Amino acid sequence: MFLEQPLLFSEKLLEGRLDQYLEAMEFNSDHIFLDRGLPDVVAYMDYFDTKYPEIFNKICQNNRYDLIFILPPWKEIYTSDNERYESYEEALKISSYLYSTYKRYGYNPIEVPKLSVEERTSFILDKI
Structure with missing residues (x-):
């Protein structure tokens, strides 16, 4: 749907991610991990040079x-499928948009190194 109607798709995606964010904020936990963030939607819209509302x-x-x-694209394990249709080269470009978008919103993204799952987990836990 994104390729046919990027704005409609992104509006629905942002709404879902906002619901997920608000729901996560209600958990009584010190740490909550979300796979994707709200700015990801903006990064993809910018990558595809698609206008979006100020909201x-x-x-x-x-x-x-x-x-x-x-977690940047990792050529050795990267695969495309029905959900991830971008080539590895496109994924690299999108990754740069993700970095710049998060920086624009005042974040300092932490790049997780290309290590084993256990080592990546330790890296993340050491940062929190």
């Missing part, structure tokens, strides 16, 4: 995360 920015500015971890 996208307001939602990203008003709903903040404590830390941002980014």
Whole structure:
């Protein structure tokens, strides 16, 4: 749907991510991990050079995360499928948009190194 109607898709995606964020904020836990963040939607819209309403920015500015971890594309394990249709080269470009978008919203994304799952887990836990 994104390729046919990027704005409609992104509006629905942002709404779902906002619901997920608000629900997570109600948990009584010291640490909550979310796979994707609100600014991801803006990063993809920017990557595809698609206009979006100002409410996208307001939602990203008003709903903040404590830390941002980014796992960059990893050529040796990268695969495309029905959900991830981008080539590895496109994924690299999108990754740069993710970094710049999070920085624009005042974050300092932490890049998780390309290590084993256990080592990545330790890296993340050491940062929190």
